[in-house]
Amino acid sequence: MSLLPGRLLTSGAGAVLPVAPIEVDGHTMGSESLLRYLQIKVHHLIQEQPWDSIRVVGGYDRRAVISQYEKNGKLFNWERPTAEVRDRDLLVKAFPGTDYVRHYGLIIATYLAMTGRPADHITYQLPDPALCRTAVEQLNLGLDGELVIVGWALEHLAPAGAVWTRGSGYAWQRTTVHGRRVVYLGFRHSIWGDVAGRVVRRLAELGAGDVVYVGKVGALVPQIEPNTMLATGNESLVNDALVTWNDFFGDFASAQPGVHTGVHVTSPSILLENRDWLTKHAEYAFVDPEIGPMGMAARNAGIGFGYLHVISNNLARHYPADLSNERHRDVVRRRAVLIGRIRDIITNRLAAHLS
Template sequence: MTSLIAAPGLLRASPIDFHGHTMSPSRLLRYLEIKVHDLIQDKDWDSIRVVGGYDRTAVVSRYEKTGKLFNIERPTATVQGRDLVLQAFPGADYVQHYALTIATYLALTGRSADIVTYQPPGQEQCRSALDTLALDLDGDLVIVGWGLQHLAPTNGVWTRGHGYAWQRAEIAGRRVVYLGFLHSIWGDVAGRVVERLAELGAGDVVYIGKVGSLAPGIEPNTWLATGNTSLLRGSLVSWDDFFGDFAAAQGGVQSGLHVSSPSILLEDRDWLAQHTSSYAFVDPEIGPMGAAAHTAGIRFGYLHVISNNLTAQYPADLSNERHDDVLRRRAVLVDRIRTIITRRLAGHPARSVEGTR
């Protein structure tokens, strides 16, 4: 999907074969239209380059999400004559994913994708991008991810930082911090979030999000997913699971092996055939987060909505997540997530801070 071009460190982003993708071309186009900056959808450019950066003073896409608190920001754009530079929050997976998103969108709309390149951010840039995350933690459970405005206490106050917001609560005698990001924490960025939270003193990290199912017959937005092992860059990684066996034993929860994929654009039917017999779920973040927690010596757990199924075409998928029926079903699942976390905390006291290191 990529090839080297003349400039050092610069890669060309080639569009995927959208006829071979697990989403139909029409649904894939709808998904891409939600993500691609309006300056790309409305104008032609001599070149489009995606780089790592977080600059909200640049041109913000008019297609950014509304109606929710977190994960609303998309890469911003800087116009340089006939050339366009997109700045995605620094992460190797996210920069590649967004470049593939643009290239595939251009191909699907009958335009040349040869103009799309990307420059993977360096390790130091990726690490330092989260230096502004500053919380005073002392063995706290940090719940990060999706749906936090519905999981956190309704009377709580969100304190805003640079690209994130948080609030504190106490659940079953345990200190809990809800942490949401305005920008995407896609792929390896999420792993660095866990690494940073461990540095700040977190005792446990729980990630709430969405996964795709690799198992036939699992209808989207009707089940939750959990587990403690992911296939990450070709190797299995496991972690000390915050939920233990508790979440998997609850009604409406599927447990299984997870695959970490840097981009849904790479999840075509060939990819599915290689993974569907052994693995249950896919998303970009769980593996990097679990690996970071394992390295840091803290517990990690995930409890996700199964948002789509790669094995069959269901009415709900990643292209229509804002539909009323999808939102209604997910609201029920968020209530279930809240209940499971509360029961987990009530039945299993927190370990000492020393015990989590």
């Protein structure tokens, strides 16, 4: 069974499917930045030695071999897929989610091709929907109408010095802001793509009143320099259909200086965002894998949802900062300023609700 470069098949759970590397020359990141991005994502066992076969599956297994490239100095979003050695074969275990399993398969295949190694032995196996649901159902905390803030930079958004209560793969803390009960919720593992939608659905089941997602998006508008502005909105293109949700921020966030608003595009993998993809979506403003599934889940559950993200990279024009050098000192400094702006906007939005 053959697979065209960069194409992801949509067969059902359990099928073992081959994955081929993308055409690097057409990718919006450019080959140099793309390779740097892949090098910090690919498990060290894959970078260090050849394997007869590599299969990516859905499975949250911290007992398997942990990658040496995990950024474990962070409180959240630092766990990466683990690996289980089976003689000359390698089983790579990603957190159960269709988008994440496919995405990581593309990462491995493209990395191997870019480093001059065979990539025709890479496969992925889509996780069963029941496994995906069960993995997210490990999230269990009592909620009663709270605003839940989930995502990135939470350690800088939550009250300083407060103790995080730890669960299975996640941690949270509760506070009150201008009379509204607020829960900050972070995950050690990635909640990529459809996983993020399941997280919102689970939060609604547990009693959340609103969910705000703080993270990073890519800009599709050439003039926006990375790490200088924030993004917000209440619409996303998901599988070529426009999804709209009840925006927690209303018009408040978009009216603030330094905040760009527009229609978002949901993309299941950064590896698929080539020049043809960009041309097709040039009329839109932002891209990431999570916002659309989260907004759709919130809409279906009847709760409010909003996002307020750092614009971290630009697909339409080359800038020095991109997804391959996020640990650079200047990038970190600029993002710290924007995180402060996110904190202020959320706080002021809650204060405005009282007036």
